[in-house]
Amino acid sequence: MKISYFWTSGTIITGWGSLGRIADEVKNLGATRILLVTDPVLLKTGLVDKVREALAPAGLETGLFSEVEPEPRLEVVAKCLQAVKDGGYDLLVAVGGGSSMDVAKASAVLVTNSGTIDDYIGVNLIPRPGLPVVAVPTTAGTGSEVTPIAILSDENEQLKKGVVSPYLLPRVAIVDPELTVTMPPHITAATGMDALTHAVEAYISVNATTITDSLALTAIKIISRYLRTAVANGEDREARENMAMASLLAGIAFANAGVGAVHALAYPLGAQFHVPHGVANAVLLPYVMESNLLGALPRFKEMALAMGERVEELSDRAAADKFIEAIKQLSTDVKIPLHLRELGVNAEAIPGMAEGAIKVTRLLANNPRKLTVDDIREIYERAF
Ligand SMILES: NC(=O)c1ccc[n+]([C@@H]2O[C@H](COP(=O)([O-])OP(=O)(O)OC[C@H]3O[C@@H](n4cnc5c(N)ncnc54)[C@H](O)[C@@H]3O)[C@@H](O)[C@H]2O)c1
Ligand SMILES: [Fe+2]
The missing domain is CATH 1.20.1090.10 (Dehydroquinate synthase-like - alpha domain)
Structure with a gap:
């Protein structure tokens, strides 16, 4: 039997209505200002409002970045990073499918590591941990809430590229099936x-x-x-x-x-x-x-x-x-x-x-x- 490692997210919370636990989690992580990372379609479903309501008891400032696109381009990460820096956020909550979660994960590590996300395409190239990410999937598909991976599209090379690092693992994954009900x-x-x-x-x-x-x-x-x-x-x-x-x-x-x-x-x-x-x-x-x-x-x-x-x-x-x-x-x-x-x-x-x-x-x-x-x-x- 060969030597192997097993990695997963710090805490995994599951169950119908488990979104209700998010305020405690962000407080435990010591957050003061939170950025919600999502896409425009999810804004319309009302799911983002639900997450805001669930976060309210934490009493923290909460900003919004909703420019994630499906199969996001590298450039979307740069935009999200700018939003994090401009607002001085110290925790990211990703609400959405793999696209939103991957953008949040990639942006969070760039706050503490210099350069752009292109510099880290590949395996184990990120030197330092980033801001904590709480991942809240709204699809039942990618598993990005528990993976050390972010997948981004490189338009120039017409390829999807992967960044892989244990520092991309979300600190908390909240898998609440109720959030998947609106999926067509x-x-x-x-x-x-x-x-x-x-x-x-x-x-x-x-x-x-x-x-x-x-x-x-x-x-x-x-x-x-x-x-x-x-x-x-x-x-x-x-x-x-x-x-x-x-x-x-x-x-x-x-x-x-x-x-x-x-x-x-x-x-x-x-x-x-x-x-x-x-x-x-x-x-x-x-x-x-x-x-x-x-x-x-x-x-x-x-x-x-x-x-x-x-x-x-x-x-x-x-x-x-x-x-x-x-x-x-x-x-x-x-x-x-x-x-x-x-x-x-x-x-x-x-x-x-x-x-x-x-x-x-x-x-x-x-x-x-x-x-x-x-x-x-x-x-x-x-x-x-
Ligand atoms: N990081 C990883 O480990 C990993 C693994 C597999 C795939 N991926 C990547 O994840 C991306 C795909 O993610 P995805 O398949 O979750 O889709 P997605 O995040 O691109 O979302 C697809 C569409 O579904 C909508 N949607 C999501 N949840 C909804 C809901 N509850 N109700 C209504 N609409 C909803 C979104 O707004 C979007 O328009 C790809 O870029 C893929 O390469 C990453
Ligand atoms: Fe996949």
Whole structure:
């Protein structure tokens, strides 16, 4: 057994209505001035007001930065940092999906580290801890509330880039499923498939551990049982609670085991074609898994079982096929397309996307099958 580390956020608070605990948490962290980091859509949902109300008992000055965009560009971090400095804030509360949480996390470390976020793209390059971040997810997808990662879009290179450092881990994660109820079905579907991809990629990662395995398998089980209901009826409390927990578990799993080729191949789709992260992952997932199954066959049978497939009597190889069919069925049921061409991607872009994806060595290193640029091009072609 190789030596491994396990990292997660300082405190994780879960449960319906757990947002109500936020005032105590910000006081415990010694905050005096708080900046809420969110996006314009969430302002309209009323969720930001809910967070303000929950913060009121702390009696602290609270500012607002609401310029986060989906799949945020590096420049958005610079803007948020400016807002933090201008207002003299000493704690950031991120309210939103992965986009808002990642912008808050990245901005918080730049307050105490010089330069811009581009200087820290890569693994463990941030010298000092930043301001504390309290992460309040409103999607059940990215798990960013428990990951040491911020993902940002580089427009010039048309790539998504990752900053990875333990200093990006939020001090507190408040996972309140009530905040996910306003998600429309297509966002519920896309973010839920992102969480499934995290769990699957963590489970077959070459860096998986016994701790991450148990989290990842449980997440796969819960998502295959509850994602359809959450999409069909967003007000179903049991489905929302289960999806919030599954996203959290999958986040903890991949924060430690890593994700692999699905995410690496999804990045060019996000950067060049602005395909939402969860949709890009969901479309690629079955095709990358077809390529990966040779690298981790017995694990595919375990995942098929977790998804409720009757594969006990089947060979590992046949069970792996059942798993891939099951994820395609889940995608189809939640109305996510099965092909890249349905997302506005053109075939001529594939060689360039493969050149982009092969550069994501940080993630490809976790993948159970080693891929060349030709392999990646073939996967895109099959997914096309
Ligand atoms: N840091 C990490 O570990 C990590 C992991 C996976 C993905 N990501 C990144 O996270 C980003 C994607 O995050 P996401 O999928 O959560 O989506 P998002 O944050 O981009 O949000 C998508 C849309 O959903 C809306 N929305 C969010 N919650 C809502 C709610 N409760 N009600 C109504 N609307 C709501 C937002 O306003 C936005 O318009 C990508 O940039 C991706 O690369 C980061
Ligand atoms: Fe993801």
